[in-house]
Amino acid sequence: MVTGMIEVIGLTRRFRRHAAVDDLSFTVTPGKITGFLGPNGAGKTMTMRIILGLDRPTSGRATVNGVPYRTLDRPLTHVGALLDASAMQGGRRGEQHLWWLARSNGISRTRIGGLLELVGLAGAGRTRMGGFSLGMKQRLGLAAALLGDPEVLLLDEPLNGLDPEGIRWMRGLLKSLAAEGRTVLVSSHLMHEMAVTADHLIVIGRGRLLADTEITRFVRPGMSLEDTFxxxxxRNAP
Structure with missing residues (x-):
């Protein structure tokens, strides 16, 4: 088993007659940025939640390093995730939020200062999160994802709320993390950004796999990523 590999095998999640995820299988490997694309309601967030053990599948399985997320010892040291940057206690300070997460996984608090500086929040660590803009919450959420120095990162719409400078910064950071050999899975609706950031694409629609390929093979000659998508x-609409 390759360290950092994500495997989704025959994954299905049903709600009565509706399948949010429908017999979905794919593999995400280290050393590249994998874009996770699909229209609203395609099942991207649900798939990520199942990978992270936040929801249970009706059938199939999802593993990291060959085992379910729930069985990982000190999971933040293996997998970092950003699913909802707004899901924070507004009365807590930024550095307190990171310290609470660090304590829960046996991570040294000495990492906190450096991470706040890395994400551009060096001067906001003592500010209560209720006063953070969405962009600041995204940056803090990324710091939380990186807290355990994990080999796997799952990021759901990490560019929301970022200005053009912030988007460019995020792009460079993700590329550097992938270049270090980490596994980076990014869900995004920003096709123009995925076109210059992603190396590989997994495209789903109505919970089903539509494409799993290198971005250079997916985008057709003379067309943009958005057009091809x-x-x-x-073509796969009901």
Whole structure:
């Protein structure tokens, strides 16, 4: 088993007659940025939640390093995730938020200062999170994801709330993390950004796999990523 590998095998999540995820299988490998694309309601967030043990599948399985997330010892040292940057206690200070997470996974608090500086929040560690903008919450959420120095990162719409400078900074950081050999899975609706950031694409629609390929093979000659994506989605529409 390759360290940092994510495997989704025959994953299905049903709500009565509706399948949010429908017999989905794919593998995410280290050393590249994998873009996780699909229209609203395609099942991207649900798939990430199942990978992280936050929801249980109806059938199939999802593993990291060959085992379910729930069985990982000190999980933040293996997997870092950013699913909802707004899910924070507004009365808590930024550095307190990170310290609470660090304590829960046996991580030294000495990492906190450096991470706040890395994400551009060096001067905001003592500020209560209720006063953070969405962009600041995204940056703090990324710091939390990196807290345990994990080999795997799952990021759901990490560019929300970032200005153009912040988006460019995030792009460079993700590329550097992948270059270190980490596994980076990024869900995003920003096609123009995925076109210059992602190395590999997993595209789903109605919970089903539509494409699993290198981005250079997915985008058709003379077309943009957005154009190709829309053609694939429309071709598979009910």
């Amino acid at each position: 829309m053609q694939v989605i429309e």
